[in-house]
Each structure stands twice: as structure tokens, then as C-alpha cells.
Amino acid sequence: MPQPLFGLKHLFGIAGLSRDQIESLVNMGDEFIDINSRSVKKAPTLRGRTVINLFFENSTRTRTSFEIAGKRLSADVINISASTSATKKGETLLDTAQTLAAMQPHVLIIRHSVAGTCEFLADYLDNTALINAGDGAHEHPTQILTDLLTLKHNIGSIEGKTMTIVGDISHSRVARSHLIAANILGYKVRLVAPKTLLPSHVRNYGCEVFHDFDAALEGTDILYMLRVQTERLTDNCCFPSTREYHEAYGLNMQRLKAAGDHCMVMHPGPMNRGVEIATNVADSMKSLILEQVEHGVAVRMAALTALCGGATEE
Amino acid sequence: MTDVLITNGRVIDPANHIDEVCDVWVEDGKIAGVGKFEGEATHTIDATGLIVCPGLMDMHVHLREPGEEWKEDIESGSRAAVAGGITSICTMPNTEPCMDHAGIVMQVIARAKEVGLCNLHPIGAVSRKLEGRELSEMRELSRAGAVAFSDDGQPIWHAGVMRKALEYSSSFDFLIIQHAEEKQLTQGGAINEGWISTQLGVAGMPVEGEDCMIARDIMLTRLTKAHYHVAHISSKGAVEQVRAAQAEGLNVTTEAAPHHFALTEDEVLNFNADAKMSPPLRTESDRLAVIEGLRDGTISIIATDHAPHHEDDKRCGLSCAAFGIVGLETMLPIALDLERAGILSMSDLIAKMSCNPAKLLRLPEGTLSIGSAADICIFDANKQWVLDRAQLFSKGHNTPWHGRTMTGQVQYTLKHGRVVFEKGEIL
Numbered sequence: 001m002p003q004p005l006f007g008l009k010h011l012f013g014i015a016g017l018s019r020d021q022i023e024s025l026v027n028m029g030d031e032f033i034d035i036n037s038r039s040v041k042k043a044p045t046l047r048g049r050t051v052i053n054l055f056f057e058n059s060t061r062t063r064t065s066f067e068i069a070g071k072r073l074s075a076d077v078i079n080i081s082a083s084t085s086a087t088k089k090g091e092t093l094l095d096t097a098q099t100l101a102a103m104q105p106h107v108l109i110i111r112h113s114v115a116g117t118c119e120f121l122a123d124y125l126d127n128t129a130l131i132n133a134g135d136g137a138h139e140h141p142t143q144i145l146t147d148l149l150t151l152k153h154n155i156g157s158i159e160g161k162t163m164t165i166v167g168d169i170s171h172s173r174v175a176r177s178h179l180i181a182a183n184i185l186g187y188k189v190r191l192v193a194p195k196t197l198l199p200s201h202v203r204n205y206g207c208e209v210f211h212d213f214d215a216a217l218e219g220t221d222i223l224y225m226l227r228v229q230t231e232r233l234t235d236n237c238c239f240p241s242t243r244e245y246h247e248a249y250g251l252n253m254q255r256l257k258a259a260g261d262h263c264m265v266m267h268p269g270p271m272n273r274g275v276e277i278a279t280n281v282a283d284s285m286k287s288l289i290l291e292q293v294e295h296g297v298a299v300r301m302a303a304l305t306a307l308c309g310g311a312t313e314e
Numbered sequence: 315m316t317d318v319l320i321t322n323g324r325v326i327d328p329a330n331h332i333d334e335v336c337d338v339w340v341e342d343g344k345i346a347g348v349g350k351f352e353g354e355a356t357h358t359i360d361a362t363g364l365i366v367c368p369g370l371m372d373m374h375v376h377l378r379e380p381g382e383e384w385k386e387d388i389e390s391g392s393r394a395a396v397a398g399g400i401t402s403i404c405t406m407p408n409t410e411p412c413m414d415h416a417g418i419v420m421q422v423i424a425r426a427k428e429v430g431l432c433n434l435h436p437i438g439a440v441s442r443k444l445e446g447r448e449l450s451e452m453r454e455l456s457r458a459g460a461v462a463f464s465d466d467g468q469p470i471w472h473a474g475v476m477r478k479a480l481e482y483s484s485s486f487d488f489l490i491i492q493h494a495e496e497k498q499l500t501q502g503g504a505i506n507e508g509w510i511s512t513q514l515g516v517a518g519m520p521v522e523g524e525d526c527m528i529a530r531d532i533m534l535t536r537l538t539k540a541h542y543h544v545a546h547i548s549s550k551g552a553v554e555q556v557r558a559a560q561a562e563g564l565n566v567t568t569e570a571a572p573h574h575f576a577l578t579e580d581e582v583l584n585f586n587a588d589a590k591m592s593p594p595l596r597t598e599s600d601r602l603a604v605i606e607g608l609r610d611g612t613i614s615i616i617a618t619d620h621a622p623h624h625e626d627d628k629r630c631g632l633s634c635a636a637f638g639i640v641g642l643e644t645m646l647p648i649a650l651d652l653e654r655a656g657i658l659s660m661s662d663l664i665a666k667m668s669c670n671p672a673k674l675l676r677l678p679e680g681t682l683s684i685g686s687a688a689d690i691c692i693f694d695a696n697k698q699w700v701l702d703r704a705q706l707f708s709k710g711h712n713t714p715w716h717g718r719t720m721t722g723q724v725q726y727t728l729k730h731g732r733v734v735f736e737k738g739e740i741l
Contacts (some may be wrong), residue, residue: 015513093630093631094629094630112631114630114631114632114633114634115514115515115516115585115631115632115633116514116516116585116631116632116633117631119584119585120585120587120630120631120632135515136515136516136633137515137516138514138515138516139515173515176513176515199511199512199515200507200508200509200511200512200518200520201508201509201511201512202512204509204512
């Protein structure tokens with residue numbers, strides 16, 4: 001098996017990573033940006049490596065991003081979209097994962113609606129590196145590494161900066177991973193949401209919590225908008241209507257201006273235009289949303305390289 | 315010539331206020347004497363250095379027969395019980411079909427007698443099909459052998475039905491046991507709601523789910539003057555409410571499970587599905603409140619909520635895994651920690667696992683009184699052993715204590731004067 005780089009056996013989450021490991025992954029991603037902008041987008045780094053994308057939840061950008069990342073580094077990439085039944089997800093999950101692992105891939109990239117899926121599977125899969133591509137409301141590490149690379153390009157060091165995350169924090173793995181990363185890297189997080197969309201003890205992360213979006217704008221360097229899942233509306237009574245949500249928590253041009261000229265806008269996608277973000281904001285000069293997507297490929301190239309691109313011991 | 319003689323043990327019989335080193339002897343399956351024995355015996359057990367007490371009682375057990383025998387059946391559950399020093403178990407009605415019909419109650423009792431290892435007392439369903447809508451035939455179930463009534467696993471959620479259940483049951487002096495959980499607050503939850511559920515991104519079950527159901531039920535108990543028993547109490551607020559209700563003179567009792575006074579929600583930090591149960595492991599302050607409730611007598615009973623599951627139902631990630639852990643074989647060593655910590659005397663501790671539940675359920679067991687059935691537990695309070703889930707007699711291997719050192723081990727279990735368990739072996 002190839003020797004992992006940066007002391008990384010798996011990538012379960014931002015939790016458990018050191019500042020050095022995070023910075024190494026981001027910096028390596030930075031170096032891969034170049035390959036993506038060449039006319040011949042191919043490097044031999046992962047030749048002979050097999051990578052399986054195992055997605056139990058719908059995803060376009062993350063799955064495609066991992067696929068392109070693997071292919072541009074010459075790995076053999078296989079995509080599997082497994083459907084989950086409502087109840088006995090687990091048996092299918094473990095059996096599917098063990099079956100795929102028996103085919104000896106180097107890396108399994110997994111997205112699943114159950115928090116802790118990678119931690120759970122790692123106990124059963126010995127020789128396969130696992131990357132968490134999103135597990136329930138738990139973590140989404142490659143999204144955060146992507147965001148950090150984008151911010152490195154646009155605002156330089158993130159230390160001491162303030163990121164204001166707005167929306168459904170309760171169900172957001174992106175928000176949790178950022179809250180952890182903020183404590184490791186020294187940036188500040190403000191959360192903006194009604195109480196219905198906040199987990200119970202979220203202040204323990206050391207973040208500031210606002211229910212009034214306008215009150216959180218001043219001093220914000222990055223406005224990070226989360227996707228609102230409209231099914232939360234009816235199923236969980238989390239908010240009464242998208243109309244009222246947009247009014248209270250949507251990012252419009254007026255709020256963007258109030259935040260100040262230096263403030264940048266991010267969104268992990270996919271966006272609901274007119275709900276959490278107004279179209280003219282999403283398409284404005286302040287929006288880093290497409291750059292996030294571009295950098296996502298580079299960072300995932302780094303993650304794959306770290307886990308299976310090292311020297312091989314035979 | 316007596317049948318069985320147990321010599322020189324520390325005999326603890328809380329019902330008779332006995333705690334002294336002496337002998338216990340048995341004739342015709344009954345306790346024939348406690349004191350200094352003179353004469354000869356067919357079978358002698360040297361209990362020097364050991365504790366001799368009434369066979370333990372666990373009033374909150376799920377055996378899965380009929381219906382889910384791959385998880386546990388009456389035989390494997392009985393074996394697990396006696397291996398844990400338990401000679402009487404009360405089994406919850408959520409079998410398949412459930413115990414809402416006298417025929418099932420009689421079938422379960424008959425099967426336990428056939429196995430012959432321990433006394434089995436079914437708890438009948440409060441409502442038909444455990445649906446919480448129509449009352450089951452409680453008098454009929456009682457005549458068939460049900461010793462109390464519960465829809466355990468499900469709360470009796472409908473306040474009107476709960477009122478009627480309390481009124482009806484108390485008309486005949488029956489006990490209602492409530493799994494206190496307001497499901498509208500806990501729906502989708504897998505673990506305690508708090509900092510750990512926040513970090514894991516796993517939906518939580520707030521203590522208010524337990525507390526507000528108990529608040530409602532205590533009001534209904536006041537209204538109906540019934541006898542209400544809270545199963546597996548786990549939160550600080552719940553303990554305080556029960557304490558206040560008792561002080562007011564209401565007939566409210568409760569039990570605690572070993573995991574709720576021994577463990578906290580920290581157990582699930584690594585997504586450990588073997589530490590998932592309902593109610594969930596709570597915070598340290600809840601755990602300490604349960605211990606205080608045990609100390610001051612608010613909680614008069616220790617019961618395990620033994621809930622065996624097949625590994626397939628646990629091996630699927632924390633939020634998908636089934637609720638429940640096994641407990642019969644670990645109740646005594648875990649409970650002994652309370653004595654070692656100076657919270658309860660050995661006699662008070664044993665009372666919570668023998669005569670207290672027996673008295674609550676009006677069963678003749680849980681004592682070494684002369685003439686009572688010779689159900690006896692003999693244990694070494696200091697013996698250390700490492701729990702290996704593969705060695706459990708229960709079919710369920712779902713325990714958070716796997717690999718941990720236990721202090722205290724059952725050496726002999728006697729049922730009606732017959733040794734049914736001796737040093738690791740079922741006889």
C-alpha cells in the first residue's frame with residue numbers, strides 16, 4: 001500500500017486534524033490549481049491507484065469534483081450511486097462497503113446520510129483509506145478545505161477574520177466542520193439562524209450566535225450562506241415559509257452592502273436563488289461561489305494524493 | 315439431614331434485617347434456617363468470603379419470545395438471568411404478538427417453567443397491541459399471571475387513555491409502569507440532546523421528553539389516586555419530580571437502570587451504537603441525580619431494561635441502530651460500585667434488587683425468610699473479571715461494557731434449592 005502523506009490514514013473530518021495537516025492539504029491543493037487550468041489536464045501522480053466514489057445521497061458537485069480530481073491525477077475512478085432504503089440502511093451500507101473494499105481500491109469516498117458512517121466502516125475495512133464526502137449533519141471536510149483555499153486566494157490569511165454562517169446550522173455538516181476549523185486556525189464564526197435551526201449546545205464551540213441577521217453584518221469578512229432544505233419547512237416546523245425566511249435570513253444586496261465593501265460571499269451549493277441568496281448577490285463580484293467549485297477539484301486532488309499518492313512499499 | 319447447606323457466608327437478607335456471617339440451610343426447596351447449623355447435609359457449599367443473599371429480581375426485562383427468538387428466547391434469557399444471580403424476572407409485553415392477551419401470558423409463563431431456571435412474571439400490556447388507544451383486559455391478564463401493566467418501549471402517549479388506564483388499573487389495585495417519553499419531542503433522536511449530539515450532528519432526545527411526560531403523569535396520578543411507576547428513570551428533572559410526588563404522598567415509584575447511574579453520554583462520542591438506548595445516557599449531572607435518588611430512597615429499585623438485539627440491528631451506524639443494551643449479566647457488578655463508593659450499604663443495595671421490587675409487585679420472592687422458596691444468590695463482591703461479550707449467556711451481545719473489568723461475580727445461583735448456576739456454568 002502507498003504510504004500516506006501528512007500522517008493521514010483517512011479523512012473523516014476536520015476534527016482530529018492538526019493545523020499543519022490542514023495547511024498542508026490546502027497548500028497542496030493550491031499547487032494543483034495549475035493543472036486544472038492547463039490545456040492538457042493530466043498528471044501521472046495517481047497512476048495505478050483505484051478510487052471508488054460511493055454516494056448514498058444525491059450529489060452532483062461533490063461526486064463530480066472527486067471524479068475529476070481522480071481522473072486528472074490518472075487514478076482509475078469508479079462511481080457508485082447506491083440507494084438507501086428508509087430503515088435497514090446499515091446492512092446495505094456495511095455489505096456494500098465490504099464488497100467494494102474486497103476489490104482492493106486504494107480509497108473509498110463515501111457520502112451517507114448517517115453521521116459517523118466513516119468511523120463506523122473503518123472498524124471493518126482494514127486496507128482501504130476512507131474519505132468522508134459528507135455524513136449526515138456531522139462533517140464535510142473537503143468542503144472546508146476548499147473554502148480555505150478559496151479564502152487564501154481572496155483574503156490571504158484567515159486568522160482573526162470573521163465568518164458569518166447563515167441558515168440551517170442544525171442540519172449542516174459544513175457549519176460543524178467550519179466551527180471546528182475555526183478553533184484550529186483561529187478565525188471567528190458567527191452563526192445566524194432562528195432557534196429552530198440551531199443545535200442545542202452550539203455556543204460551546206465558542207462562536208457568537210445571532211437571530212437577527214442585520215445585527216451580525218458589521219465586522220463580517222465572509223458571509224457564508226447555507227442551503228435551505230425546503231422539506232424542513234413542512235416536516236419539522238423549522239420556519240413558516242420561504243418568503244418569511246428570505247426576508248429574515250436571505251442575503252440581499254442591501255445586507256451585502258451593510259456588511260461592507262471588503263465582505264465576500266460563499267455558498268457550498270447548490271443554491272436556492274431567492275431563498276437564502278438573492279440572484280444579484282449570487283452573481284455579484286463579491287461572490288466566490290464558482291471559485292469554490294473550481295478549488296474543490298484541486299483540494300480533492302490533494303486529499304487523494306495525501307491518502308494514496310505516497311511512495312509504495314511492496 | 316438437610317438438603318443444601320451454605321456455610322460461613324456473609325448472609326444478607328434485607329427483608330429480615332439480617333447481615334451476619336452464618337449458615338443458610340434448605341429443605342424441600344425452601345429456606346429451612348438461617349443461623350448456626352448443626353448436623354449433616356447432602357450438599358454443602360462453602361461460602362467463606364462470599365455474600366449469600368436472596369436470589370435477585372429484575373423487574374424490567376425484554377425477552378424476545380414469542381416473535382423475535384433470534385434476539386433472545388426464554389431459555390437464553392433465563393440462562394443470562396441466573397448467571398447474573400437473578401432468579402426472578404419480569405418481562406415486558408412488547409413480544410410479537412404482544413402480551414395483550416391472556417393466552418400469550420400463559421404461554422410465556424409455561425415456557426419459563428419448562429426451562430426451569432428462574433421465575434418469570436410477565437408484565438401485561440396496558441393497551442391492545444400497545445397502540446395506546448384501547449385498554450387491554452387487565453383483569454384477565456392478571457388472572458393469567460401478569461404482575462403489572464406497561465406498554466414499555468412505547469409510552470402511553472394519549473393523556474385521556476393514560477387517565478383511564480390509571481383509573482381502571484387502580485380500581486383493581488394494579489400497577490401501571492410508564493416508559494416516560496414525549497415522542498413529539500424525541501422523534502428522530504438517537505442520543506441525549508446536548509453538546510455531544512451537537513458535535514456529532516446526530517439528532518438528540520432532550521431530557522424534557524422524559525420530564526414533561528412524568529409531569530403529566532404525576533398530575534394524572536394525583537387525579538386518579540392510582541399507583542404509577544416510572545420505568546428506567548434517567549434525568550435529574552425526573553428524579554426531582556418523583557421525589558416531590560412522593561413527599562406529597564402520591565403513590566409514585568421508580569426504578570433506575572445500571573447504565574444510567576454508571577455511564578454518561580460520553581460513551582457515544584465515538585458513535586458507539588452499543589451505548590444507545592432509550593432513554594439515552596445523559597449528562598454527569600443527571601447521572602449524579604440518579605445516584606442521589608438511589609441513595610435517598612426516591613429510587614427504590616434497580617432494574618436493567620435488558621434489551622437484547624441482533625448485531626445486524628446494531629451494526630449500521632449510531633442513528634440507525636436499534637435502542638437497547640443487555641443487562642442481566644452485568645447488573646450486580648455494576649450495582650456493587652454504589653456500595654464500594656459508600657453510597658448504599660450492601661443491605662440497601664441488595665434490597666433494591668430483591669425485596670423492594672418483590673414488595674412493589676406483591677411477589678413472595680426476594681427474601682430468605684424461613685419457609686420461602688430457596689432462591690439464593692451467592693457472590694464474591696471483590697472478584698475481578700473482564701467482560702467478553704462473546705461469553706455472555708444472552709443471545710444479545712450489545713453491551714457497552716465489553717472489554718471492561720467488572721468487580722463482583724456470581725459464584726452460585728440456587729432456584730428452589732437447586733444449584734442452577736455454579737462458577738460460570740449453567741447446571
